[in-house]
Amino acid sequence: MNDPSFASAGLAPRPARRRNAFEETVERLLQGLKLGIYAAGTRLPPERELAAQLGVSRATLRDALAELQGAGYLQSRRGRYGGTFAATVLPGTAALSQDSDAADVQDVLLFRRVVEPAAARLAAEATLTAAARAHLLSALAEVDEANTDTFRPKDSRFHIAVAELSGSARLVAAVADVRAQTSDLLDRIPLLQTNLDHSQAQHRELAEAILRGDADAAEAAAVAHLEGTERLLRGFLT
Known part of the structure; x- marks a missing residue:
């Protein structure tokens, strides 16, 4: 060249x-x-x-x-x-400016990798009632119908719905807390439509694994989904 x-x-x-x-x-x-x-x-x-x-x-x-x-x-x-x-000048982003800030972000993502796959596994292992199944499908449908303004809160609600099927109130609280912190980070980076489409395909894969009771597939789907989010956060913020 x-x-x-x-x-x-x-x-x-x-x-x-x-x-x-x-x-x-x-x-x-x-x-x-x-x-x-x-x-x-x-x-x-x-x-x-x-x-x-x-x-x-x-x-x-x-x-x-x-x-x-x-x-x-x-x-x-x-x-x-x-x-x-x-670009001659890269767009400004709310990048991580201090080591302590970066360490805190890493802690959020690490904790999320623990609690959300665990919630997905427990949800798949649970004996789900018709109402529980409908609850998960309703949360999934809401993300499907979301626009760019409402995607992130609907996305969080879907993941909390997964945790709710685990049967553990403490796990639900932990997922809700880490989702709120993750949403704060995601608000610093652009919304990419291709990523939103990909995320929703992963949501469907996760929901389907839970509904058929495949705990290994549900946990793997959750891990893969989280990895995608982490890559974007690292790319834009670090």
């Missing part, structure tokens, strides 16, 4: 995890922008090359590029010398 308008180096190839390929791609592109691997105002590598560097499909890469363009981190230019360029 001899064109000086391209970034001089790419991120080391590492296949993205299939279940959160979009979120991991966004995280790694943001890392490249913040580290200067894709310097301000320079053109990113061609799509095929960049997809290979990131270990993702071109479709996943296109989704990530489009979302970051919409959020102001990238710019698209047409013509002979067109392509995707790093």
Whole structure:
């Protein structure tokens, strides 16, 4: 690659995890922008090359590029010398400014990784009444119908509904508390429609596992869902 308008180096190839390929791609592109691997105002590598560097499909890469363009981190230019360029000035975000702040965020995410998968497993192991099943499906439907203004509170309500099926009031309180703290963090970053669509697909996978009583699948679905959120938070805030 001899064109000086391209970034001089790419991120080391590492296949993205299939279940959160979009979120991991966004995280790694943001890392490249913040580290200067894709310097301000320079053109990113061609799509095929960049997809290979990131270990993702071109479709996943296109989704990530489009979302970051919409959020102001990238710019698209047409013509002979067109392509995707790093923004000259990256958008301001409420980034973590102190070590103590970063440690607190890590603690929130770590605790969430403990309580939410546990709630999902217990919900799948429980003997659910018709009313309990209807409650979970109702919460799922509300997220499905949510717009960008209401998605996050409806998302939290769905996860609390999962915890409610566990039968433990203390676990419900713990999930509600950590969801509130996570929502505060998510309010610092842009809403990405592709991520919302992916999240809802994961919600359905989680709900279906609970309803058929598959505890292992429910726990795994919860873990995968949380990993996607964590990647976006790390990408935008660190």
